[in-house]
Every structure is written in C-alpha cells, then in structure tokens.
Amino acid sequence: MMTAVVAQRDIATMARVLQRLHRLSEAETPSEEPPLVRTVLDDLESALGEFSAPTVEHVPLMAARLASVFRQLLILAQQVHPPMSPGLAGRTLRLIEEAAGGEHISDLGYVRRLALTVQDLLDHCCVGYPPRGGP
Numbered sequence: 001m002m003t004a005v006v007a008q009r010d011i012a013t014m015a016r017v018l019q020r021l022h023r024l025s026e027a028e029t030p031s032e033e034p035p036l037v038r039t040v041l042d043d044l045e046s047a048l049g050e051f052s053a054p055t056v057e058h059v060p061l062m063a064a065r066l067a068s069v070f071r072q073l074l075i076l077a078q079q080v081h082p083p084m085s086p087g088l089a090g091r092t093l094r095l096i097e098e099a100a101g102g103e104h105i106s107d108l109g110y111v112r113r114l115a116l117t118v119q120d121l122l123d124h125c126c127v128g129y130p131p132r133g134g135p
Helices: 002-008 011-028 037-048 059-077 086-101 108-128
Strands: none
Touching: 011 108, 037 059, 037 108, 059 086, 059 108, 086 108
16 A cells, blocks of 8 residues: 555655654754654554554554654644645644543554554645755
8 A cells, every 4th residue: 555655656755855854853852863764654554554554562652653753744734835635634633632632542543543644744745845956
C-alpha cells in the first residue's frame, strides 16, 4: 500500500517537507530527537500497510513518534497554500481532542487513525510546499 503511495509522490518534495519538519522540531523542542525520514515512512507502512501490523510492544513507541510528526505537520500545514480541506481539518481536531483525553492513545486503532492523518497532512504539505528554490 505505502509503496504505491510513495511511488506516486514527488519523493524530492517529500524529503524537503520532512527536512523542514526536522528544522521545526529542532526549533520547537531541541532536546527531542526528531524522527528520521525512514522511521516515519516505516511507521506509516507498519500502521497502514496491507500486510503489516505493529506489535503490541511497538504501538506506544509508534504513537509517540507519529504524534510528534503530527504536531510538526500541523505547524507546517498552516504555512502552505492551499489551506487544509474541512475533512482533514476535522480529523486533525478530533485526534487532538482524543489525545488530550489520553484514554486510547496507545491503542492500535488510534495509531492507525493518527498514521492516516499524518499521511494526509504529509500529502497536503507536499502539494502546497514551495517549489525547489523557495523558502
């Protein structure tokens, strides 16, 4: 599943978006180690892939990494044009509310919803990211 999705994207643009996330992460939380590009893609594949599923032990770790990327993508998504669709904005709001409640943030279902939204935010940021040579 992810292989086909990644193959359809402009990999160079995705790499630039993730590099921007790395810079945002360093500026916002210098003590946290930002997720590596490969780790983010592996987490998305594990959570959303047709033939893979994270183990019970890995779900909390994935939830933490994806939540970090999610927060960074929300910042970046506000800086790109066009704005988020109402559906994507609604899903992000529901995830924020769900995380604030804290009840299910280590459940596989939550991790899959989070991964799907991270993937959609990443796609949104790639579409709206300035062309090479831009900011």
